[in-house]
Amino acid sequence: MRTGINWLLRIIFLFVFLAACGTFIPRPLIAPVKASSAAASHRILLLSGPIHTDIAIQLGEETRAAFSFLDNPDFPLGHPNAEWLIIGWGGRAFYLETPTWTELKPLPVLRALTIDRSVLHVDLAGHISEPQPAVAAFDIGDDQLARLRNFISDSFVRGAGTVKPIPDAGYGEIDRFFEAKGYFNALFGCNTWTAAALRSAGLRTGLWNPLPQSLRLSLGVYN
Structure with a gap:
């Protein structure tokens, strides 16, 4: 019994250590040189949940x-009232079958902890209030925004040149799910994809950000 507890404590300590390293070791390690003439005229938001x-x-x-x-x-x-395009990437089973915490099921959790196919979730929003705890804002230039758009666009699976929507999948009337590139697991999941997308826009993240809290902290330290 004591041996099992010791191993569990070691695993927890290792995870905490790796998470701390992943948060406070920046990626890229050296800050990119920004052109002085590049105006940061475009606003993007990081929307965080638990x-x-x-x-x-x-x-x-x-x-x-x-x-x-x-x-x-x-x-x-x-639509004239649509002000924001919201994009997220995640595991197919968990994302599609868990619109709320009350609908949590064992199988999607198991798939998320092992490996699963991925999907992209897109939604539209009107005005988003700032500041608020779940919203972090960043201003980027034209080239940075173009790279971010390309990164997101390249994450969609395409067949015969068109993206592949998932029929009858969505949380509300407007949002949609699409087949996405890559595979999901809990260690390299939605937040590491978000971090990679933000790096494509010239922002610095941590080396490994598996949790929203880690990603927000890294972004706050290095940008």
């Missing part, structure tokens, strides 16, 4: 054009 993060991009003309492949009557990207 275990998941999303990215929100302002719906300007260029962003609507870049994601025009999402636009249809069920997902009105051009």
Whole structure:
């Protein structure tokens, strides 16, 4: 019994140690040199929950054009009241089958802790109030925003040149799920994808950010 407890404590200590290293070792290690003429004129948001993060991009003309492949009557990207495009990546079983904590089931949790196929979740939002604890804002330039859009666009699985929506999947009337590239597990999951997306936009994250709290802390320290 005591041996089992000792091993459990060692595993917990190792995870805490790795999480701390992942948070406070920056990625990239050396801060990129920013062009002095690059105006940070575009606002993006990191939206955080207890275990998941999303990215929100302002719906300007260029962003609507870049994601025009999402636009249809069920997902009105051009709606005048839509101010933000919200994107998140995650494990297929957990993401699709757990819209709320009250609907938590054992099998999706097991898939999340092992390995699962991935999906992208997209939604539209109107005004998002700032500041608030679950929202972190960053201002980036034209090139950074273009790289972020490309990173997200490249995360969609395509067949015959078109993205692959998941039929009848969504939490509300507008949001949609799509097949995504990559595989999900709890150690390299939604928050590490979010971190990679933000790095594509020129932000520095931690070396490994498996939790929203770790990612927010890294972003606050290095940006």
